[in-house]
Amino acid sequence: MSEIQDQIFSVSEITKSIKFILESTFEKISIEGEISNFKAHGSGHWYFNLKDEGAVINCTMWKGVNNYVFFTPEDGMKIIVTGRITVYPPRGSYQLDVRSMKPAGVGELQAAFERLKKKLFEEGLFDQEFKKAIPTFPKKIGLITAADGAAVKDMISVAERRFPLVELLIAPTKVQGAGAAENIVNNIRKLNLLKDIDVIILARGGGSIEDLWAFNEEIVARAIYKSKIPIISGVGHEVDFTIADFVADLRAPTPSVAMELATPDIEELKNFIKDSYSLSCDIIERTLENYRSEIEDQISSYAFRYPLEKIRKYSQMVDLNSYKIVKEIEKKILALSNRIALLSKSIELHDIDKTLKKGFALIRQNSKFISRKNNFNLAEPAIIKFYDGEIEIK
Numbered sequence: 360m361s362e363i364q365d366q367i368f369s370v371s372e373i374t375k376s377i378k379f380i381l382e383s384t385f386e387k388i389s390i391e392g393e394i395s396n397f398k399a400h401g402s403g404h405w406y407f408n409l410k411d412e413g414a415v416i417n418c419t420m421w422k423g424v425n426n427y428v429f430f431t432p433e434d435g436m437k438i439i440v441t442g443r444i445t446v447y448p449p450r451g452s453y454q455l456d457v458r459s460m461k462p463a464g465v466g467e468l469q470a471a472f473e474r475l476k477k478k479l480f481e482e483g484l485f486d487q488e489f490k491k492a493i494p495t496f497p498k499k500i501g502l503i504t505a506a507d508g509a510a511v512k513d514m515i516s517v518a519e520r521r522f523p524l525v526e527l528l529i530a531p532t533k534v535q536g537a538g539a540a541e542n543i544v545n546n547i548r549k550l551n552l553l554k555d556i557d558v559i560i561l562a563r564g565g566g567s568i569e570d571l572w573a574f575n576e577e578i579v580a581r582a583i584y585k586s587k588i589p590i591i592s593g594v595g596h597e598v599d600f601t602i603a604d605f606v607a608d609l610r611a612p613t614p615s616v617a618m619e620l621a622t623p624d625i626e627e628l629k630n631f632i633k634d635s636y637s638l639s640c641d642i643i644e645r646t647l648e649n650y651r652s653e654i655e656d657q658i659s660s661y662a663f664r665y666p667l668e669k670i671r672k673y674s675q676m677v678d679l680n681s682y683k684i685v686k687e688i689e690k691k692i693l694a695l696s697n698r699i700a701l702l703s704k705s706i707e708l709h710d711i712d713k714t715l716k717k718g719f720a721l722i723r724q725n726s727k728f729i730s731r732k733n734n735f736n737l738a739e740p741a742i743i744k745f746y747d748g749e750i751e752i753k
Contacts, residue, residue, distance in 0.1 A: 371448065378446035381453055385444035390416070390455065391463050394436050407432065409440065409455065417454040418442075427537040428460050430572050436471055437463040468568050472575050475602055479577075484584045490608045491589035493621065497557035499526045500621055501550040501588070503543060504562045506531035510593070510614035514562065517615050522622035528556065534563040539573035544582040551587055558621050559586065561603060562593040562614035574601035583607055593617025715746035 368376070392409035399405055403422030408415050418440065420428075432438065442457040462468050479485065500518070504511050506529055518525055530546040533539045543561070550556050561583070563571070573579065574594050580602045583590050589608040594601050597612035604610040611617035707713075715721070721744040722729040729735050743750045 370451075374446065374448045374451055378448065381444045381446055387441065387443055388455075389439060389441045391437065391439045392416070394432050394438060395434055397432050397434050405432070405457075409438075417452065418457050419454055420457040420460065424458060425460075429536045429539065429569065430462065430468065430471070431540070431576055431578075432460065433471060433474075435474075437467045439463050462569075465568055468572060468575075472568075472602065475575065475577055475580070476605065479580055479602065479606065484580060485605045489584070493589050493591065493609055494557045496623060497525055497621060499528060499555050499557055500618075501553075501556045501559045502527055502529045502562065503532045503546045503550070503559060504529070504614070505534050508534070508564060510562045510564045513613075513615045514560065514593075514618040517618040518622055521619065521624050523625065525622055528553075534573060535566070535570050536573075540576035540579050543573060543579050547582045547586055547590075556588050559588050559590045560593055560614070560617045560621055561590055561607065562617055563595070564614065565596040565599060571595050571599060571601055574603040576602075579603055580606045591617045591621055712746065715744070718746075720745050 390409060392411050395408045395410050395415075397405070397407040403425075405418075405420040405425050407418050407420075409418050410416075420440075420442075439461055440455065440457045441459045442455050444453055445456045446453045462471075483489070502511060502514060504514070511529060515527060518527055528550075530550060532546050533542040547559065547561075550559055561574075563574075565571075568575075571594060574592075583592075583603055583606045591609045591611055592601070592603045592607035593611040593614040593616060594603055595613075609620060611620050711721075722735065722741055723744065724736060724739055724741040729741070735741070741752045743752065
């Protein structure tokens with residue numbers, strides 16, 4: 360001991376010694392404490408402090424390792440971490456290289472749930488005024504759930520029974536454990552890019568608070584709130600409540616009930632159509648009978664018969680006047696026919712060819728007929744037209 364006390368170390372030598380002792384002694388150690396100054400770096404690494412009432416230790420959890428943490432750490436949460444002590448010589452400081460992390464009991468998750476619930480409530484994400492209406496007759500429903508889970512089978516069965524006309528689009532989703540929240544958010548965004556999705560059902564079966572924790576993540580809550588498509592949450596059993604239930608446009612106690620809320624019952628629709636058809640037929644029949652009686656009453660009334668008599672009287676007058684008009688037209692036609700015949704006879708008497716045939720001739724000069732001696736020009740050529748031909752005089 361005296362030799363070590365008498366020995367003089369450099370800073371690097373003593374740091375290396377401390378590093379060796381700490382790292383070899385605390386290769387794997389579990390520590391419980393409260394998170395403070397939590398930072399998720401853009402690189403994907405997590406940096407935070409773990410503290411209790413008497414001390415603080417710096418912690419680092421590297422990208423890839425922290426992917427296996429099923430919840431999002433936040434300041435004030437009590438956790439249990441497992442890792443190894445490492446020393447960083449340039450600063451002469453030690454820190455905990457965290458390899459795993461879990462809440463220090465269910466109470467911590469419940470406390471985190473209440474904190475986030477209060478925060479989002481104060482921001483208005485639960486307000487009824489922002490809830491979108493669920494369509495009555497959806498053509499296509501998007502399902503965000505585990506592709507091989509019991510929940511999806513139950514929902515398909517309900518849809519086939521209630522409303523087989525609806526089309527279901529399943530977005531296979533991790534609904535538990537590390538990365539589940541991110542997967543849910545990505546699928547909400549993908550379905551919102553489609554133009555034909557009428558409603559989204561976010562669902563999974565029951566489980567512990569740890570199993571359902573992905574639906575308590577803030578990123579999931581905000582993705583539901585931003586969705587343009589209405590979302591029905593059907594997470595867990597009837598007694599289970601998640602943050603997603605409060606933000607969703609409609610909450611269902613189970614996945615099966617979520618599908619019932621999203622679809623109309625085809626049997627109820629059939630009965631409604633039958634009842635409506637029967638009622639409509641009765642109304643139409645009664646209406647026709649009322650009109651029929653009213654028309655018969657009107658026809659048989661004196662007020663209705665009197666106009667008919669007047670119509671018949673005027674009809675006879677029309678027939679008589681029509682006969683007179685026809686006779687007058689026939690007289691006019693006969694007179695005009697006689698006049699036409701007379702004029703035709705007169706035209707025949709003045710026919711040029713007949714006149715020429717009698718021995719007369721026509722003299723034409725400069726394209727004009729000469730009817731007087733004084734009009735004839737001896738210096739100009741002329742054409743004499745006889746019945747049997749023409750002679751040109753030059």
